[in-house]
Amino acid sequence: MTIDRARLLLDRAPLVFLGAMTAAVGMASVLQSHQSPEALWAWVMVVLGVHLLRLAVSYRASQKGVLERAPQRWLFRLRLSVFAAGAVWAPIPLWLYPAAAPAQWFATLVLSAVAGAGMATLAMDTASAMLFILPFAVPVIARLVLADLPLLQMAGVLSAFYAIYLFSASWQMQKMFRELTLLRAQAAKQARVDHLTGLPNRVGLRLDLERALARSQRAGSVVAVGYIDLDDFKQVNDRHGHAAGDALLQQLAQRWRQELRASESIARLGGDEFVILIEDLDAEVRQAQIEAVAMRIHRAVEAPFAVTGTHAPARVGMTMGVACFPDHGETPDMLLRQADAAMYQSKQRKTTRAKWWQLSERSEPT
Numbered sequence: 001m002t003i004d005r006a007r008l009l010l011d012r013a014p015l016v017f018l019g020a021m022t023a024a025v026g027m028a029s030v031l032q033s034h035q036s037p038e039a040l041w042a043w044v045m046v047v048l049g050v051h052l053l054r055l056a057v058s059y060r061a062s063q064k065g066v067l068e069r070a071p072q073r074w075l076f077r078l079r080l081s082v083f084a085a086g087a088v089w090a091p092i093p094l095w096l097y098p099a100a101a102p103a104q105w106f107a108t109l110v111l112s113a114v115a116g117a118g119m120a121t122l123a124m125d126t127a128s129a130m131l132f133i134l135p136f137a138v139p140v141i142a143r144l145v146l147a148d149l150p151l152l153q154m155a156g157v158l159s160a161f162y163a164i165y166l167f168s169a170s171w172q173m174q175k176m177f178r179e180l181t182l183l184r185a186q187a188a189k190q191a192r193v194d195h196l197t198g199l200p201n202r203v204g205l206r207l208d209l210e211r212a213l214a215r216s217q218r219a220g221s222v223v224a225v226g227y228i229d230l231d232d233f234k235q236v237n238d239r240h241g242h243a244a245g246d247a248l249l250q251q252l253a254q255r256w257r258q259e260l261r262a263s264e265s266i267a268r269l270g271g272d273e274f275v276i277l278i279e280d281l282d283a284e285v286r287q288a289q290i291e292a293v294a295m296r297i298h299r300a301v302e303a304p305f306a307v308t309g310t311h312a313p314a315r316v317g318m319t320m321g322v323a324c325f326p327d328h329g330e331t332p333d334m335l336l337r338q339a340d341a342a343m344y345q346s347k348q349r350k351t352t353r354a355k356w357w358q359l360s361e362r363s364e365p366t
Helices: 001-033 037-061 071-087 101-122 124-146 148-190 202-219 233-240 242-259 284-300 333-349
Strands: 224-230 264-270 271-283 317-325 358-359
Touching: 001 037, 001 071, 001 101, 001 148, 037 071, 071 124, 101 124, 101 148, 124 148, 202 224, 202 264, 202 271, 202 333, 224 333, 233 242, 242 264, 242 284, 271 284, 271 358, 284 317, 284 358, 317 333, 333 358
Parallel strands: 317 358
Antiparallel strands: 224 271, 224 317, 264 271
């Protein structure tokens, strides 16, 4: 949610800049016959400087990975820049307000338009909308309410109701934005999860693998990818039905969750094929580390599975081929291909092999 709000402010910065400068130049052009032109154009330059600073902050936050590393801090900075963009309008009602009633109407109209435009662009974040509008809305309303002309006093009252309406609308828009953001996050999560087992699916695996390889490159560690195929799973489906097979996969996933550590994850590619991702391995002792992980995850199939609707428990085995980054490949596709090939070789020797998994025997050219 924090990142979404920050990105919203990032996206709006150029639009707010164009709108603010157009309104400021228009305001100064009309009011220069009622106020000091030097003061008005100096104010326009302050508006320009504040918005250029805001664009600089937005540009820095939009750089790859910057916002993600400290979203709360950048949201605060972006909101502070929004406050500054609103505060530069406060001099109009405080110091540069014209004495003539027609010019006052014009100034009030422009400030109301600025408030409405600011609300339209910032409505999804009520805090930012309030920070933008309040610095100049409060003094202009006070100026109008305290005016000598009843018509201007009425305009002040109406302006107060207008501000209240804008804040109410922003609150409702923020609620809608929050709900839509949550729905989008849920949809994105569902798109990465296998609905039967609750494990990451092929899409989730690719995302996890890409991030793991990036971390490995920075840390200089090894990442292992294990391609797992269940032995005799087809017989479970043929003998007991697909519902029994699904129940077995669900139990297997639950057992794996109990065995996995923070640096390990398992994804389901489909059917009875899975991939385990192992991070933070030491190149010098990687085979021993992989062996230790393999012993843990194999415990998941050492006990039989109680399958609903069957009299006898079901049993399956496992075959796994392992490829390591960077020796056996430098991309997710290369590693999966090498691990799959190693798994297939081990599968071919199922009756004679010494252990249920094997490491890839060759490197793939990059």
